[in-house]
Amino acid sequence: MSTWYNRIAGQNLERLAALSDGIFAVAMTLLVLDIHAPAAHAIHSENDLWLALCALAPRMLVYLMSVLTLGIFWIGQQTQFNHLSQSDRHFTWIHIAFLAVVTVMPFSTSVLAEFITFRLALLFYWANILLLGLILYLSWRYAAHAGLVADADHEIRCAVERRILIAQSLYGFGAALCLFNTAWSIGFIVLVQLNYAIAPRVRPFSRL
Amino acid sequence: MSTWYNRIAGQNLERLAALSDGIFAVAMTLLVLDIHAPAAHAIHSENDLWLALCALAPRMLVYLMSVLTLGIFWIGQQTQFNHLSQSDRHFTWIHIAFLAVVTVMPFSTSVLAEFITFRLALLFYWANILLLGLILYLSWRYAAHAGLVADADHEIRCAVERRILIAQSLYGFGAALCLFNTAWSIGFIVLVQLNYAIAPRVRPFSRL
Amino acid sequence: MSTWYNRIAGQNLERLAALSDGIFAVAMTLLVLDIHAPAAHAIHSENDLWLALCALAPRMLVYLMSVLTLGIFWIGQQTQFNHLSQSDRHFTWIHIAFLAVVTVMPFSTSVLAEFITFRLALLFYWANILLLGLILYLSWRYAAHAGLVADADHEIRCAVERRILIAQSLYGFGAALCLFNTAWSIGFIVLVQLNYAIAPRVRPFSRL
Amino acid sequence: MSTWYNRIAGQNLERLAALSDGIFAVAMTLLVLDIHAPAAHAIHSENDLWLALCALAPRMLVYLMSVLTLGIFWIGQQTQFNHLSQSDRHFTWIHIAFLAVVTVMPFSTSVLAEFITFRLALLFYWANILLLGLILYLSWRYAAHAGLVADADHEIRCAVERRILIAQSLYGFGAALCLFNTAWSIGFIVLVQLNYAIAPRVRPFSRL
Numbered sequence: 018m019s020t021w022y023n024r025i026a027g028q029n030l031e032r033l034a035a036l037s038d039g040i041f042a043v044a045m046t047l048l049v050l051d052i053h054a055p056a057a058h059a060i061h062s063e064n065d066l067w068l069a070l071c072a073l074a075p076r077m078l079v080y081l082m083s084v085l086t087l088g089i090f091w092i093g094q095q096t097q098f099n100h101l102s103q104s105d106r107h108f109t110w111i112h113i114a115f116l117a118v119v120t121v122m123p124f125s126t127s128v129l130a131e132f133i134t135f136r137l138a139l140l141f142y143w144a145n146i147l148l149l150g151l152i153l154y155l156s157w158r159y160a161a162h163a164g165l166v167a168d169a170d171h172e173i174r175c176a177v178e179r180r181i182l183i184a185q186s187l188y189g190f191g192a193a194l195c196l197f198n199t200a201w202s203i204g205f206i207v208l209v210q211l212n213y214a215i216a217p218r219v220r221p222f223s224r225l
Numbered sequence: 226m227s228t229w230y231n232r233i234a235g236q237n238l239e240r241l242a243a244l245s246d247g248i249f250a251v252a253m254t255l256l257v258l259d260i261h262a263p264a265a266h267a268i269h270s271e272n273d274l275w276l277a278l279c280a281l282a283p284r285m286l287v288y289l290m291s292v293l294t295l296g297i298f299w300i301g302q303q304t305q306f307n308h309l310s311q312s313d314r315h316f317t318w319i320h321i322a323f324l325a326v327v328t329v330m331p332f333s334t335s336v337l338a339e340f341i342t343f344r345l346a347l348l349f350y351w352a353n354i355l356l357l358g359l360i361l362y363l364s365w366r367y368a369a370h371a372g373l374v375a376d377a378d379h380e381i382r383c384a385v386e387r388r389i390l391i392a393q394s395l396y397g398f399g400a401a402l403c404l405f406n407t408a409w410s411i412g413f414i415v416l417v418q419l420n421y422a423i424a425p426r427v428r429p430f431s432r433l
Numbered sequence: 434m435s436t437w438y439n440r441i442a443g444q445n446l447e448r449l450a451a452l453s454d455g456i457f458a459v460a461m462t463l464l465v466l467d468i469h470a471p472a473a474h475a476i477h478s479e480n481d482l483w484l485a486l487c488a489l490a491p492r493m494l495v496y497l498m499s500v501l502t503l504g505i506f507w508i509g510q511q512t513q514f515n516h517l518s519q520s521d522r523h524f525t526w527i528h529i530a531f532l533a534v535v536t537v538m539p540f541s542t543s544v545l546a547e548f549i550t551f552r553l554a555l556l557f558y559w560a561n562i563l564l565l566g567l568i569l570y571l572s573w574r575y576a577a578h579a580g581l582v583a584d585a586d587h588e589i590r591c592a593v594e595r596r597i598l599i600a601q602s603l604y605g606f607g608a609a610l611c612l613f614n615t616a617w618s619i620g621f622i623v624l625v626q627l628n629y630a631i632a633p634r635v636r637p638f639s640r641l
Numbered sequence: 642m643s644t645w646y647n648r649i650a651g652q653n654l655e656r657l658a659a660l661s662d663g664i665f666a667v668a669m670t671l672l673v674l675d676i677h678a679p680a681a682h683a684i685h686s687e688n689d690l691w692l693a694l695c696a697l698a699p700r701m702l703v704y705l706m707s708v709l710t711l712g713i714f715w716i717g718q719q720t721q722f723n724h725l726s727q728s729d730r731h732f733t734w735i736h737i738a739f740l741a742v743v744t745v746m747p748f749s750t751s752v753l754a755e756f757i758t759f760r761l762a763l764l765f766y767w768a769n770i771l772l773l774g775l776i777l778y779l780s781w782r783y784a785a786h787a788g789l790v791a792d793a794d795h796e797i798r799c800a801v802e803r804r805i806l807i808a809q810s811l812y813g814f815g816a817a818l819c820l821f822n823t824a825w826s827i828g829f830i831v832l833v834q835l836n837y838a839i840a841p842r843v844r845p846f847s848r849l
Contacts, residue, residue, distance in 0.1 A: 022388040023424050025381055027300045029307050032242060034448060036299065039250025039663070042455025046463060046536045047254060054543040066553050070544075084536075088529040091452065092522070096442045106300065110422050113296040120254045120292075127262040128278075137274050173441055180438040214526050216439050230804040231840050233797055235716045237723050240658060244715065247455070247666025255670060314716070318838050321712040328670045328708075335678040336694075345690050450656060458663025462671060462744045470751040482761050486752075500744075504737040507660065508730070512650045589649055596646040630734050632647050 027109035034098055040116045041091045047123040048083050051130060052076050079130040082203065083122055085210035089184075090119070090149045097157055097177065102167035108160060115152045118145060139199045143192035143206075150185040154178065184213065235317035242306055248324045249299045255331045256291050259338060260284050287338040290411065291330055293418035297392075298327070298357045305365055305385065310375035316368060323360040326353060347407045351400035351414075358393045362386065392421065443525035450514055456532045457507045463539040464499050467546060468492050495546040498619065499538055501626035505600075506535070506565045513573055513593065518583035524576060531568045534561060555615045559608035559622075566601040570594065600629065651733035658722055664740045665715045671747045672707050675754060676700050703754040706827065707746055709834035713808075714743070714773045721781055721801065726791035732784060739776045742769060763823045767816035767830075774809040778802065808837065 027033075055069035094115065125142045132138040157177055160166050166174075191205040235241075263277035302323065333350045340346040365385055368374050374382075399413035443449075471485035510531065541558045548554040573593055576582050582590075607621035651657075679693035718739065749766045756762040781801055784790050790798075815829035 022304075022384040025307070025384065026304045029303050032246060032303050032306075035243060035246040035451060036250055038448060038451040039247050039455050039666070040254055042452055042663070043251050043254040043459050043667075045532065046456055046459040046539075047258070049536050049540050050463070052540050054540065054547050057547050060548065060551075063551055063553050066548055066551055070553070070557070081533075084529070084533045088526070091529075092443045092525060095445050095448050096438075098448075099441070099445050106424065109300060110296065110424075113292070113299075113422075116253065117289075117292045120257050123254075124257050124260050124262065131262050131265050132268065132274060135268075135271055135274055137271050137278070141278070176438040176441065214529075216522065216526075230720075230800040233723070233800065234720045237719050240662060240719050240722075243659060243662040244666055247458070247663050248670055250455070251459075251667050251670040255674070314840065317716060318712070318840075321708070321715075321838075324669065325705075325708045328673045331670075332673050332676050332678065339678050339681050340684065340690060343684075343687055343690055345687050345694070349694070451659060454656060454659040455663050458660055459667055461740065462664055462667040462747075465744050465748050466671070468748050470748065470755050473755050476756065476759075479759055479761050482756055482759055486761070486765070497741075500737070500741045504734070507737075508651045508733060511653050511656050512646075514656075515649070515653050592646040592649065630737075632730065632734075 023106050027106040028104050030098060030101060030104040033104055033109055033112055034095075037091075037094060037112065037116060040119055041087055044119050044122050045084060045087050048080055048087075048126055051123065051127045052080060075133050076130045078203070078207070079126055079133065082207050082210065083126040085207065085214055086146060086149075087119065087122060089210060089213055090153065093153050093181070094156075097153065097160065100168060100173065101160055101165050103165060105163060105165065108156065108163065108165060111152060111156045111159060115149065115156065118148045118152065121145060133203070134199055136195045136199060139195045139202050140192060143188060143202075146188050146206075147185065150181050150188070154181045157181075184209070231314050235314040236312050238306060238309060238312040241312055241317055241320055242303075245299075245302060245320065245324060248327055249295055252327050252330050253292060253295050256288055256295075256334055259331065259335045260288060283341050284338045286411070286415070287334055287341065290415050290418065291334040293415070293422055294354060294357075295327065295330060297418060297421055298361065301361050301389070302364075305361065305368065308376060308381065309368055309373050311373060313371060313373065316364065316371065316373060319360060319364045319367060323357065323364065326356045326360065329353060341411070342407055344403045344407060347403045347410050348400060351396060351410075354396050354414075355393065358389050358396070362389045365389075392417070439522050443522040444520050446514060446517060446520040449520055449525055449528055450511075453507075453510060453528065453532060456535055457503055460535050460538050461500060461503050464496055464503075464542055467539065467543045468496060491549050492546045494619070494623070495542055495549065498623050498626065499542040501623065501630055502562060502565075503535065503538060505626060505629055506569065509569050509597070510572075513569065513576065516584060516589065517576055517581050519581060521579060521581065524572065524579065524581060527568060527572045527575060531565065531572065534564045534568065537561060549619070550615055552611045552615060555611045555618050556608060559604060559618075562604050562622075563601065566597050566604070570597045573597075600625070647730050651730040652728055654722060654725060654728040657728055657733055657736055658719075661715075661718060661736065661740060664743055665711055668743050668746050669708060669711050672704055672711075672750055675747065675751045676704060699757050700754045702827070702831070703750055703757065706831050706834065707750040709831070709838055710770060710773075711743065711746060713834060713837055714777065717777050717805070718780075721777065721784065724792060724797065725784055725789050727789060729787060729789065732780065732787065732789060735776060735780045735783060739773065739780065742772045742776065745769060757827070758823055760819045760823060763819045763826050764816060767812060767826075770812050770830075771809065774805050774812070778805045781805075808833070 052073055055066065060066050060069060094112070122145060125145045129138045129142045157174075161174060187209045188206060191202050191209060193202075194205055195202040260281055263274065268274050268277060302320070330353060333353045337346045337350045365382075369382060395417045396414060399410050399417060401410075402413055403410040468489055471482065476482050476485060510528070538561060541561045545554045545558045573590075577590060603625045604622060607618050607625060609618075610621055611618040676697055679690065684690050684693060718736070746769060749769045753762045753766045781798075785798060811833045812830060815826050815833060817826075818829055819826040
């Protein structure tokens with residue numbers, strides 16, 4: 018039966034991790050390709066160059082947000098993998114879907130940087146974050162269900178799920194702020210991300 | 226004799242796997258580079274942006290097909306490697322040829338996205354899929370012949386070969402549908418690929 | 434508590450190393466993308482091509498400087514990792530910040546190559562080098578503080594810190610030379626980097 | 642003393658291999674970026690598309706040559722690494738120089754594809770091949786000298802050196818053929834490379 022193939026396919030967790038590291042590495046580096054050096058013919062003095070670099074500030078902010086997004090989800094995926102003993106074909110395909118969304122990040126970043134005041138651009142970007150969180154959640158549930166988890170006790174399982182649910186609620190609230198203004202959305206999402214990156218030991222932030 | 230060099234060259238299966246993961250990672254990420262953010266000067270409202278993003282739908286479909294193609298063949302290669310004990314120079318060159326075809330995928334994807342109604346573009350894309358399958362088939366036969374396979378019993382060997390032959394027959398049928406319409410071809414190929422990605426436990430699909 | 438998640442997140446040093454190798458590999462290769470082949474319509478003879486390639490010399494110099502910069506910091510990071518037993522979430526985020534600066538290098542290189550006589554371009558480039566050194570220094574201090582260092586005696590710890598401090602002093606002096614002329618800055622920085630790359634056994638250079 | 646740092650720096654052979662795999666993977670994939678899909682506005686029929694794809698044939702040939710070049714040198718580097726027990730800082734820098742030349746390959750390929758009848762473009766490309774061979778030769782001599790080689794008897798050592806010297810002689814002869822015509826050079830070099838890739842068991846080719 019062809020089910021034989023499905024039983025032996027895609028069981029190598031190390032190679033899935035290597036593919037993931039490669040895709041995150043390329044995606045993070047490509048984010049910057051969208052920030053172009055100013056055109057030489059328009060720059061005649063140090064001051065012109067200074068203004069041209071300052072004009073790149075909004076792109077830099079969106080770039081920073083995307084690095085934080087990719088960093089957060091790279092750590093999220095890695096943390097799951099650290100508790101798994103092996104992979105299987107379904108788990109592998111869940112993560113290929115995850116990686117496909119990761120590869121779309123440079124595009125979403127580019128759209129948001131170009132149309133930073135447009136709600137649609139922000140919602141498109143947020144849909145990316147939502148999908149990443151959703152797939153990671155599914156992956157963790159599937160791994161537990163299929164017996165791929167090696168050494169995670171109950172507390173660890175809940176911690177992973179709670180983290181995803183709380184984070185997505187905050188991102189969702191941030192996205193909803195675009196009803197008022199996309200700047201508020203971006204600001205709120207970056208603050209949430211910085212909180213996760215820095216992990217200050219101050220309540221209530223340390224409990225999120 | 227120079228055959229000495231050929232005896233010691235290219236025996237590291239881990240590095241071949243690492244090179245493959247790198248090339249698949251870059252190829253998957255480059256697929257998206259072809260989807261450009263809409264030009265800012267043509268967009269004056271949320272509605273304009275919505276229409277501009279919708280206009281990218283055909284490219285998105287081709288992008289999805291290419292991610293599925295690369296995912297399927299990445300898993301196919303990985304599954305073979307999982308059963309090998311080592312590599313040799315011939316096996317390494319077979320896979321460099323395989324990877325060379327992988328690197329052509331962003332180009333074929335770009336041609337198909339640009340000329341989605343042209344039979345030639347579809348056949349060019351299909352030739353890529355055919356070559357990937359052909360080389361994987363040769364690689365498996367060569368590995369068995371050269372004694373590189375570590376732990377695959379007869380059933381596993383047949384499962385790998387059957388999977389490639391059936392899949393290529395379906396892709397070939399899909400490509401032939403372009404005699405009527407390239408849209409039918411693309412639709413059929415994407416459905417076959419989704420079937421392989423999702424692997425539903427419903428007959429007759431689970432037997433393909 | 435959510436601190437559970439922070440306790441288990443980002444502990445895999447091998448994956449952090451793999452992400453770093455990927456990002457350095459992409460950044461090093463992208464540096465060259467900025468060096469374009471001369472446009473065919475402007476070249477009518479071997480001599481034209483020779484002149485067009487010679488005109489790329491300043492870009493080649495900046496490219497060489499950036500390869501040296503990335504090589505030095507890749508080795509610096511690797512040397513730290515070789516002495517660590519594991520990672521934790523704070524350490525992982527310190528290195529994601531490090532890698533974010535690495536991904537900016539192709540942009541800074543591009544700005545400097547385009548505006549090689551502008552002080553601001555040179556200072557922007559130097560700020561990159563400074564940040565890389567600063568983050569590596571923090572990372573080493575944090576790793577020692579958090580008990581991540583496995584097998585480094587006191588002499589090794591001091592050697593790593595001294596290397597960073599001396600190197601950054603030299604780069605800072607080189608950057609300050611742009612008060613006179615950016616060419617002096619670039620020349621001095623490249624010489625310092627070549628000294629670190631070649632590591633001649635001649636005093637006083639071997640003591641830097 | 643600062644020599645302390647030089648003693649502990651860059652000793653991780655696995656990470657040097659990982660960086661190399663990443664750079665080769667990106668360089669191989671970027672080669673194709675230079676082959677652009679034909680512009681849609683100039684294509685009105687299947688026949689137009691066929692002619693436009695055929696017009697890419699010279700670029701495809703140069704692309705094939707570059708994949709072969711990178712494949713040969715990737716295997717060459719891997720074969721050396723397979724016989725080493727560890728790295729040191731000098732060895733690491735020799736290979737960063739090697740990788741810097743690898744990253745230049747997409748540029749040289751682009752120059753040769755654009756100016757395929759120009760001797761200078763061919764010699765520039767050949768200089769790349771020569772440098773790659775030269776650095777690999779130095780790296781092997783240095784590794785033997787510094788005691789980094791783990792398990793290579795005299796015959797293996799000679800086989801590696803002979804392979805490089807014979808191959809470079811053949812490439813040098815191929816490059817010299819451009820005195821007559823660059824097409825002869827390219828043809829001869831591709832034949833030599835195909836011989837190394839396929840390794841036919843026919844004398845005299847198997848003795849090269």
